[in-house]
Amino acid sequence: MHEDKLYRAALNGESDNVGELLAAGADPNQVSEGEEEGLPLCAAAAWDRVEVAEALLAAGADVNGRESGGWTALHWAATNGHADTARLLLGAGAEADAATDDGDTPLTLAARRGALGAVRALLEGGADAEKFDGDGDTPLDIAADWVGVHLESALLDQIGQEGWEYVVARQFAKDGTELVTVAGRSADGSETEQVQAQRGHAAVATLLEDASGVYSPVERLVARALAHRDTDEDAETWWVVADSLGKRADDETYEALARLCVSEDAREREFGVDAIAQFGVSEDAKPYLERTLPLLQRMATTESNPQVLRSVLSALGHQGDPRGLPQVLDIVGRPGHRRTMTDAIALADVLPPDHAEGLALLVSMTEDADDEVRDWATSGLASLAADTPEIRQALTARLDDTDLRTVAEAARGLAERGDARAARGVERVLAESDDEYARGLATEAAAKL
Template identity: 75%
Template sequence: MSEEQLYRAALTGDIETVGKLLAGGLDPDSPYEGQEEGGLALCAAASRDRTEAAEALLAGGADVNGREGGGWTALLWAAANGHADVAKVLIEAGAEVDATNDVGDTPLTLAASRGAPGVVQVLLEAGANHEKYDGDGDTPLEVALGWAGVHLESALLDQIEQDGWEYVVARQYAKDGTELITVAGRSADGEQSEQVEAQRGHAAVATLLEDAAGVYTPVEQLVARALAHRDVDEDAETWWIVADSLGKRADDETYEALARLCVSEDAREREFGVDTIAQFGFADGDKPYLDRTLPLLQKMVTTEGSPQVLRSVLAALGHQGDPRALPQVLDILGRPGHKRTSTDPIALADVLPPDDEEGLALLISMTEDDSSEIRDWATAGLAGLTADTPRIREALAARLTDSDLRTVAEATRGLADRGDERAARGAERVLADSDDEYARE
């Protein structure tokens, strides 16, 4: 009975019950025999993304590489269900990143099949072998590419479809921002049911695995992936994974292809071209394409008619980090009807020279904005300036009483870097009142 309680508590994330059972001496690796082939509590927690429960079980001595029937480990369950957070916890605890189950699935092939770029990134960063085949003889990349070209809802329905059953399709966002598709079915009498899930992240996964394998994919093919997912992912995750992949190439052929996108008749192509070319070839502070990119972006400030593309141009000018872009940044920020976002203070701070009073005044005004997000980024930008003047110090000190503790933390950092004793007040407040890890750090 205790094994069942532990298993179900791990499955639901009931930390209190998990803690009590472990404190009472229950072996965290005792299988729950009521589950087919014996269920391990750590595997249950991993399958449902119960990160705190997994941490408690590991702290209580659970074997991170313990196996359920079929050879399933907790990491295999996390990968199969697209749970990056718990996968990271398991890997940090020593999980074998290339472990296989009895049919040869690896964490990477399972995450690739799921279409979960968040898990794939975690696994690749941990050194997972991107060349290891699954039981069908497919690499993770082959698995991802096989799914990338299919209609996901139809493919999932094909897996469980039976005559006379009723089906529903649900769509929501997974934690990594890709769309999560769930197809559920039940028999007419309601006695039987089945459900399958996958994420619409296979194009992003394929891009990550191509980079890992050193596979060169034509620019046009990658652009098509990005454009197809621009409005599908929650925060354009596939778009940015593809942009990052192209940005790392640092070759003239790719640069010219992106430059052509920047003058395309299609606004979405221009937007992607700008977003990608913004950090093209950047490495260790080196910006080999700066003198080609900066004039291109400066010209677009004059010619661009799409507000969305112009927003990307503003961010890209900031990424150049060159004071020569300041007039164009100020031009965009000062236009009638311009809607202020966090991009504004970031871009302005990145190109602001130490002696420009107009730009400094605008940045300080942003530290007083009604939006806490804009105040936070503006204060961070102000704190990071190389200049140290009474005006900057007073503007930072004014944010020590801000209602947003991240903003207080940024102001504290800026004052501390300048040797201002008022930083101690901000540090005391953040440490006393904030549980935000970033702010406390």
Template identity: 45%
Template sequence: MDDEVEAGAAGLFATVYGGDEDAVVRALRAGAPADGPDADGEGRTALYVASVSDEPGIVRLLLAAGADPDRLSGGTDLPLCGAACGGHTEVVRALLAAGARVDLREEFGFTAMAWALQRGRVEVVRALLDGGADPSLAGPGGLPLVAAARRGSTGCVRALLEHGARGRAEALREALAWCGVDVAAVLQEGLEQPGREAVTQRFAEDGGVTVVVELLDDEGRPTAGNDLQTGHAAIATLLEAELGIALPAADLAGRALRRGDPDDDDWTEAVAVLQRRGDEETFRSAAAWCAGDEALRRAFGADVLGQLGPRGAYAARSLPLLSALARTARDAAGLRSAVVALGHLGDPAALPEILLHAGHRDPRVRRAVALALTGLVPAGHEEGVAALVALAGDPDGDVRNWAAAGLASAPADTAGVRQALVALLDDPVADAAAEAARGLAVRHDPRAVDALARILAVEAPDGYAYETARDAVRHLPDARVRARLERTLPRCR
């Protein structure tokens, strides 16, 4: 490499490391090779550095300037693999769009999919599958479905199943082998060094819990670590359903209650399986759980009944059971599940029991009330409308969001309803603001226009707020305003 080219390459790398897109453009225009190796002699490429640093703008600039998306950095590492390992979905999509071979292997036989599964990167897995990755191509961790089951990532397993991944029986055996295992202990044993302190942390993510174990040096700094997700029970439930294995209802309830979190995949997957089963035995089991002494089991039974309820005869039989639970439950989990389940039944006869809890001290219960009232309050039901208006001013953002959705879809059109929606147009919760704008647009209220224009300009195009605003535009009566808003381009990155 001559001195001029070497200087150009050094300048380019400095700008890439600094994350300065404008400086990258200047370096490329000055003649720096987009695909040249770093001057430090290790052979790293600028594209790989930008990819692992999550710099999608710089990645696109380098690709446009001729960087090869499949060139190995340092002779061992692929940009796509580095981005996948780091969970950098936008970079992954940019590399694939530029022609990166999705199943290409780097050192030790790793593909981008193998890295994404090892780290539990759900959105990256979906991007790779959308880009044509083979869902059954084995990597160092075996078949992708088995690797995802071992990782404990329910989201990765779902994505692979949606794309027809093979190895379901093997993956089920892997998931069952991990059920009930102390993940923290296993991770610590794999890292353990005599005399070294280990710290364990737990984070709620991907519908479950991720356990992280780190070794510390004498000054308390992490020097090594590993992590694993804990969705193995939910994965087993998913795979059993795929394989036609009907676990007894009591066993599914046991899995759901293992962590006792109604938002956890262990819980929601068990409810989903029982809902699809939808038979008399399931109804009787859920009814018995609702009448039992264990608070969390009552909540689980209510969730199951709420999902069974819309199935004809089960609705009429579930209503008195859930109404009684809503009147008598004292724990937040039971109340929340009973209220949401009553909403799922879709019967306005449940309104008295739902409205009992509109002012509950626990925001999770108020959130459940707002959710249950959405689509349930009939025309002329003043108490239901008043409850939604009050919830629209709740200090909890999620409560306001659901109340906004309830008001937007309510048949009532009063000054009070419109004022409650107007008050939400600048809500810091973007979804709540979008629902409020939709509610005003449906009522042909011109105050919706500026809010819709702002949301369409600043919110992410793949987000709920943006999609809600896009849908709301069609309700505006002025054709010129509709045309303008339909052509509003997002200003977000």
């Protein structure tokens, strides 16, 4: 009986109840019986109950335990697009390429759903991008078949029945792609059915092409990016494609992107800039810098579209070359320019330590009304090689900021300069913040003190 209760508690995400049942002797590997048959870990994975899954694993749940049909918890996480749970399971030893009785792997299931986050987690966890499913299709075959398909219509075709009523709902999934749900019910309300998919197939196909060594023409990839520019929450597909092209680091691709930068279409120019900004860039090399910097400097003068100009600003910062400073100052100083965190990031990235005008502007950004602008400006100021009373004073002023990430950045900058005032910021962050990034910075600053 404990086991049935444990399954239901896991399904509902009742962490405290799960803990109590496990402490009372419930077996985390016992299949529940009755109407809700299955393993507690699979139930938690199917509904993205990360905390519950952690508790079950700690209590000895078999991470590769199988339900009927050969389904494991990782299959359930993948088919429902739950990247966080997938990462947890993979870290606990889940078999990345385990097949169900029908031959489906976690990766083929995630690719079919269009679950960008889950596909990325599986690839990072060692999943085989070329392993076939039971029908002989690779994950790439599956994702590519969905690219360009009208998702709502395809889902409706899966459950469509004469006389039923249907509703389509759209929201963003955790990975930023659009989640489409089609729900139907019979005329008398006695029967219901629901199917879901994410509009991430273009990004998934791009990731899988890279993982499988499949070359896709630049034009095809650009079309994917442009088609999804306003569909994803934060242009996820756009950036997946830009990153894929940037890794190619060959002259042919570079020239294709350079042509986009002078296109009559503003969206093509925007994508061209975003992709070329990181083209061939690695930790210790920027082989296209001497071609990219003049291109961006020219665009800073000729570009009139605000969104493209913001991409140019970001790209100038990404080059990290002080020769781009005049153009950065020009763009952020134009009448009507709306300040964002991109201003602070770009300015800090190209600012030499002895440039008074640029330093004064960056300091002013640390006092901006917008939390993100202050945070990034403070981070940039903290990272400068220079150490002056003006910089220390500006950082000290941020120790009382309402945004604790900004406080953490300021404390880091002061600690790196051997300034004992950093301790006040460290104490605030560790006492008041539960943000892992901020606490990590504070811990780093404390160690340097």
